[in-house]
Amino acid sequence: MTKLKVGVYGITGCAGCQLSIIFNEDDLLDLIELVDLKAFPFIKEVNPDEQYDIIFVEGLVADKGDLETIKKLRKNAKVLVALGACAATGCVPAYRNFTLKENYEHLLYRKIKELQDVQPTPVDMHVAVDYYLPGCPPDKRQILAFIKGAVKGAIPKPTDNPVCVECRQNGNVCLLEQGKPCLGPITVGGCNAVCVNGGLECWGCRGPTKDMNLPLMISLLKRKGFDEKFIQDRMRTFVGLKLPMLKEVLHGKNHHA
Amino acid sequence: MNPYLPQPYTILEFRRESPDTFTLTIDLKKRHSPGQFVQVSVPGIGEAPISICSDSRSYVKLNIREIGNVTRALAKSKKGGKIWIRGPYGKGYPMKALEGKNLVLIGGGCGVAPLKGVIDYIEHHRSKYRDIHLFLGYRSPEEILFKKELREWKKNYRLEVTIDQNQHGAFCYDAKVGFVTEAINAAVLDPHKSAAFLCGPPVMMKASIDLLKQKGFQEDQIFISAERLMYCALGVCCHCMIRGKFTCVDGPVFRYDEIGAFTHD
Amino acid sequence: MVLYRLEKKRLGELIGRLMLDAEVIAPVKKDVVRFLPIAHPEEIHLERNAFFPAKEYFFPQHQTLFQFDGKSFAPVIPKPKKRVFFGLRRCDLTAIRHQDLAFEEVKDPYYETMRKSALLIGYHCPKAPSPYCFCGSLPQIEFFDLMFFDQQTGFLVETGSEKGEQIVREHPELFALTDLPKPDTKIPGADRLHVENIAPLYDHPDWKKGADQCLSCGACTALCPTCYCFEIHDEVSTANPDAGKRSRSWSSCQLPGFTRVAGDHVFRKERDHRFKHRIFHQLEYFKEKHGVPLCVGCGRCIEACPTRIDFVKLLNEMKT
Incomplete structure (x- = not known):
């Protein structure tokens, strides 16, 4: 059986959610055997830009570069997973939406094109998201359960329990x-x-x-x-x-x- | 004996029934009555209750719709493969008590599956029942189940198949375009010495029951097969409870006046 | 029925001896009073009833039922552990009996193993320990191995089973036979539910009133000593996704997911229907099956509710 090809990417964020995957220490070696963790720029040198079965994306869209990245990731992913609060709900960086522009205007980058300001927004306000693993950071066991479910062709139903x-x-x-x-x-x-x-x-x-x-x-x-x-x-x-x-x-x- | 322990059985046949349903024949030789169900396990994914759509001492047939993780996994089963099952469970249709009566069977979509078990039973005991009237409603021609059997049913019973729409004008077994309720409404049904069995989506069942009542059926002549979330299938986990009755042990077939139209309870 | 007297100052001695060959679980004052295994008899706290019931010792929050490896299912039956429960109030004892009824019906081997190795010692409430109590309005059964009645300087101890009598026999120097009459088992101030039959209230509009104050947090069912609903889920190992375990966890009828089927239809969607279902299961449906209401009147579901939905008050008001 061919292994699922998985990519883990980050846009504007703190990388903590990507770390949550790695925090599954006890299962990590088995996990690498279970799926083909082909792209993971946070910890890998070579990350081919191609089709993936699952792409996890951490972070929210906060600049023009993110916007391009997220569109590309969507195109490359059969299943796009919003990993963590920034990607899923906007998290703390999206709080800026509720403040006056004059409070932060002087802090914005202006010269570098990729860093030009975009209203900070979660991923699903730009591209379709297939699954959410919310949380700041997301629960590491939930990420693992999602991956194992995907391998078995049975992705767990997200809970709505409080x-x-x-x-x-x-x-x-x-x-x-x-x-x-x-x-x-x-x-x-x-x-x-x-x-x-x-x-x-x-x-x-x-x-x-x-x-x-x-x-x-x-x-x-x-x-x-x-x-x-x-x-x-x-x-x-x-x-x-x-x-x-x-x-x-x-x-x-x-x-x- | 651990009541939660599934047992392995062999899949004797896999038959694709419609684009999103398939029928498994399994070498489960336990006594069962039409309307009962089994709890099918896919280790690592979970369990799902599936109603039995056959009547035989030497096998059970399960018509399964790919709608959740368990049923999607079961769709990958192969002839000769293994399947984990607990059961049969629950109370089926009261076939013995209704001998000598006319039966009206109304099924919608995959709700036709348990009624297929009833039809098989009737076939094995044909002289014990009077007129049999089948109303089978589907959304589209592709969804029609048990196509192989339909020809026989048409010969032996009064059969009405409806489809909500037939966009491509597909061949569809003399099905009429329209809701199953329209077919019931147009039919002449004698409530005297009759009973009606229903299984299907809640909205369709509700509308059909209203029509049956208009035609003079009493609530205690109507039997419905209820669907609920279940885990134990034994009467303890409580998820399937309807007004204090367990769908898994007191049902899934209920006489309508026992639970009423309490779809939210 | 035989009554004995145990000097209060010798309770520690008795508990200490019981601890020699069993785990003794008793109410202990932590952040709140909890049933916990004790290390010293002095930890026992009898002023208030435990905030959390003892049910997790028989019906744990999460429990593995099977291990599977793709070829077989192997039951994982818990190892029976000799346990003495001390300080169970009458409501909590009745609650254990009611859970027994539910699980006995299906011969649940997991529950049975945890349950049969337990010795139950009751503590009769001298007065209602909480303003939410209403055990007096519901039938309490005589169900214990030993029952302790609190008197000024001693406990009057009633034996309720052969196991209980054996304890008395094993420690003759602690228990003195007495011919004092059995105290009244009624608990003062705990009969505030005035509705005996709730069936006629099914269509009452005020269920909505209770549900409007409901956050659907599930505290009521989690802290209920009788609520026994559960769900079953599979989990696979990362090393071998064909292997794993099947386990059960508590679930709550107060949540929409409780009746959500594949395809996402929720049968009991409205909050007031869910609220009503809980009260009806507790007071009516269980009675139809087992002859007794499930609810024992401990009041925990009200005390633990963040908005203090008092269904007792609500029912009383509905009736009038």
Whole structure:
């Protein structure tokens, strides 16, 4: 059986999500046997520009160079996977969309063509994405499960369970109860509630669940003493572009106040 | 005996039925009744409940639609290969209790599969039932199942095949273009001494039941085969529960008045 | 029924002796009270009931059912471990019995192995330990090996099984036979559910009221001592994708994925339908099958709910 040809690429991002693949230390040698990891510019010298079964792309589109790269990757990929929060939801770099231009204008690159500014946006706002492995960074076991699923021709269905499901199974006591602004109830799980396990509230890096009860989440945070500005900032930090209704729910008619 | 343990069986035949369905014949020789199902495993991918579409002591046939990971993997099975199965499970159609009656069978899409088991059963016990009326609805000519058998069915029963559309004017076994409900509506059905079996998409079942009721069928004359997510198939994981009834052990065939039209419950 | 008296100051001695040949699991005060294996009898905390139930010891969050290698499925049955559970409240004991009913029906070998090696010692609540308790409104059964009634300077100990009596026999210097009457088993302040039959409330519009306050986080089902729903998934090894394991995990009827079939249709999509289903399974559906409601009235689903949806209050209001 021919091995799946896999490429791992990065556009604007921190390379942490690519590292998450490598962090599967115990499985790494088997993984290299399992698939043909042909392109991985972050750790490889030779990365042919050709057709791949799966391309993982990390990072978001933030400059003209990214735009060209992402179009090329889409053309080269049978299956394009948005790896990590930047690629999937825009993450922290996309937060710029919610600030005034005068706050950052003086920081933009102007001379180098490839670095010329593009509105920072997740990959699916430019090309079709076949699968999302969200998270900042994505869960390494989930990446592995995706690859193994692809090898078996059975890619796992993405969960829509909130972070709370794993959090409660892990025996954590709800951080909302402790007055922390945890976004677990509206955030897609699959991360094993890693932040909450360590005592840090969920910031929502994996994106909103389809089933989220956003009005209730907001009114609960308000009841806990967080003001609208705080709630808006917090919810926008990782996934602002995926919450277009946020402003309306936050300031508009609130059914649950 | 570990109730979750699948057993290996041999695939006796693989037959492509339509572009996205296929029929497996398996050397499973356990007693079963039409409407029952088995839990098919693909190690490493998972399990899926598949209804039995045959009536035999020497094999079972499974008509499978490629819709999820398990069924897509099963599509790669080959004659002579191995397949992992638990079951048969569940309660099928009450064939014994309905002897001497007219039967109206209404199937939509891959919902025709369990009804095929009923038809096979009727064929083996033809003298015990009166008029048999089949309404089989499909979206397109390509989706029509059991094409080989249709000719026989047409000879022996009152058969109506409908297709929602026939864009390319394909040959399609005398199927009428239109919804299966239109065919039911146009037919003369005598509710007296009759029972109706339904299996298909929820919307189609709902519309068909409404029509049957208009024609004088009582809710306790209507039997439906329910589809639900299942893991254990034993009555413990609870995913398939409908109003307190387990689809896996109390169903999948329910008398309509037992669960009603509670598609969300 | 025989009653014994155990001096309070000698509880540690008893627990210490039980610890010699069994793992003793008891409520321990950490961030909250949890059932944990104890290292010292002094760790036992009886003032509050445990925030988390003991169910994970019989029905773990994640449990391997089989290992497969492409040629066969090999069951992975857990090794029975001798365990003594101390300090189970009446509701939690009844909950264990109710889970038994569910798993016994299918002769689940995984549950059975974990369960049969456990000795259950109850602690009768002197008063309702939480404002959310409503065990008094639901049938509690006499189900324990030993039951401890808290009295000022000692425990009145009731034996409920041969295993329980054996413990008393093995430690005659700790247990003194007494002819004191059995205390009232009613727990004061815990009968706040006033609806006996919820079936007529099925179409009541106020289910929506409860669901509007629901985040669908699944805390209620995870912390419920009786909720036993699970899902089964396969995982393959990276070295050999034909080999791997099949395991089960807790699942929650409060999530849309609970009824999502291949092709993405969700049968119980609306939040109020999911909420209603949980309450109906707890109070009505289980009763239809097993003769007793599944719910035992411990109140954990309310206490753990981030918005404190009090279905007891909601039902009481629906009735009026």
